[in-house]
Amino acid sequence: MTGINAKAASVRFENVSKVYGTKVTAVDNINLEVKAGTLVTLLGPSGCGKTTTLRMIAGLEMATRGRIFIGDKDVTKLPATDRDVSMVFQSYALFPHMTVMENVSYGLKFSGFDKAETKEKALAGLGLVGLTGYGARLPSELSGGQQQRVAVARALVLEPQVLLFDEPLSNLDAKLRRQVREEIREIQQTLGLTVVYVTHDQEEALAVSDEIVVMRNAAIAQKGTPRELYEAPADAFVADFIGEANLIPVEITALDGDMATVRIADYTHRLPSRGLPQGPAKLAVRPSRMRLVAGQGDGVAAVIDKATYVGSRMEYTVTAAFGTVFAVLDDVATPFTVGDAVTISFAASGPVLIPAQAS
Structure with a gap:
C-alpha cells in the first residue's frame, strides 16, 4: 500500500437513526467510524439496515436523527450533490448508448475539467482497472466483470473522499466475483482510498475488508477485523453468519x-x-x-x-x-x-x- 490518499476522508456516525413513516426503523441509533484509507464492509442479511446506512453516507437518504461526518465536515443535512463521495451500484448503471470512454468521462464533464484533462483522467481510470484499449466499446460488448470495472473506473476518476460499493459483485458468477473483489481490494490499497462496501456474502467480506461491521435488525451486532469476528464472535448470530x-x-x-x-x-x-x-x-x-x-x-x-x-x-x-x-x-x-x-x-x-x- 502506498499510504492514505490525500483526499481520502474518515466517515463517522454519531447516534444515527433512519425511520420511515412512524413505525419502520431501518437504522437504529448506530455509532460507527470508518478510518481514512481503510475498507470497511457492512455485512448482514437482507433488511438489516446495511444499504440504508450506505445510502445515508451518500446523501441518497437523510438521517432522521443523529449526525454524519465526512472528515471533519458535518454532512448530515447536505444533499448527495454536495458530498464528495462516489457510488458503485449493484446494477453498474452504465449508459448503454455511450462508449466506455464516454461513461468513464461522464462525471468529469461536470467537474470543471477541460477536454484534455477529462480524456487524460478517463484514460488513467481505465488503466487502473485493466481496461486500457477498451474505450471505444459499448457496454453491451463487455463481459459482466468488465462492465463492473467500468463502473469502478467512472467512480475512481472523480477522486472522491469516500468510495461506496453497494453489492458490487452480486451479478457476477463465482469465478468472476473472486477476481473482481481482488481487483477492488488491490486498487483500494494501492490508492489509499476510503471505501465502504456493502455485501451479504461472508466470504467476500472476509476477503476484502480491513474491518467488518455485522448488522442485524437495524443495529450493529459486532464490528472488528475479519480475524476477530471469525475467531471471537460475540454471539450465536455472528458466529453462524461469519462463516459456518x-x-x-x-x-x-x-x-x-x-x-x-x-x-x-x-x-x-x-x-x-x-x-x-x-x-x-x-x-x-x-x-x-x-x-x-x-x-x-x-x-x-x-x-x-x-x-x-x-x-x-x-x-x-x-x-x-x-x-x-x-x-x-x-x-x-x-x-x-x-x-x-x-x-x-x-x-x-x-x-x-x-x-x-x-x-
Whole structure:
C-alpha cells in the first residue's frame, strides 16, 4: 500500500437513526467510524439496515436523527450533490448508448475539467482497472466483470473522499466475483482510498475488508477485523453468519480467573470464559476446528451420518448425544464411512464460548 490518499476522508456516525413513516426503523441509533484509507464492509442479511446506512453516507437518504461526518465536515443535512463521495451500484448503471470512454468521462464533464484533462483522467481510470484499449466499446460488448470495472473506473476518476460499493459483485458468477473483489481490494490499497462496501456474502467480506461491521435488525451486532469476528464472535448470530459454525450446548461448571471448564455430555474442556458466568452457554466451533478419531477416546462419542468427498477435503455430518455437527477434515486418503463410531474433540484454538441465548 502506498499510504492514505490525500483526499481520502474518515466517515463517522454519531447516534444515527433512519425511520420511515412512524413505525419502520431501518437504522437504529448506530455509532460507527470508518478510518481514512481503510475498507470497511457492512455485512448482514437482507433488511438489516446495511444499504440504508450506505445510502445515508451518500446523501441518497437523510438521517432522521443523529449526525454524519465526512472528515471533519458535518454532512448530515447536505444533499448527495454536495458530498464528495462516489457510488458503485449493484446494477453498474452504465449508459448503454455511450462508449466506455464516454461513461468513464461522464462525471468529469461536470467537474470543471477541460477536454484534455477529462480524456487524460478517463484514460488513467481505465488503466487502473485493466481496461486500457477498451474505450471505444459499448457496454453491451463487455463481459459482466468488465462492465463492473467500468463502473469502478467512472467512480475512481472523480477522486472522491469516500468510495461506496453497494453489492458490487452480486451479478457476477463465482469465478468472476473472486477476481473482481481482488481487483477492488488491490486498487483500494494501492490508492489509499476510503471505501465502504456493502455485501451479504461472508466470504467476500472476509476477503476484502480491513474491518467488518455485522448488522442485524437495524443495529450493529459486532464490528472488528475479519480475524476477530471469525475467531471471537460475540454471539450465536455472528458466529453462524461469519462463516459456518457448530453451536453446541454446554454447561460452564467452574471458573478459574479468565478460564472456564465446560461439560459437553461426559467430556470436559477448558477454554477462555470470555466473561461468561457459570451455567448454560454455547460453544461455537468452526467445521475445520472439529477433530474426529476412530473409536473411543478422550472426547464425545459420536457416529458418522454422512461422508462427502469434495476433492481437497472430506465433509462429515456427525451425530452425538448433544445433537448433530458438521466437520471438515483434510484427510481424503483414509476417510470415515457412514456408520463409523468416532470420538469428537476440538482443535486447541478452535472453540469459543458464547452466551446461551441470542443477545
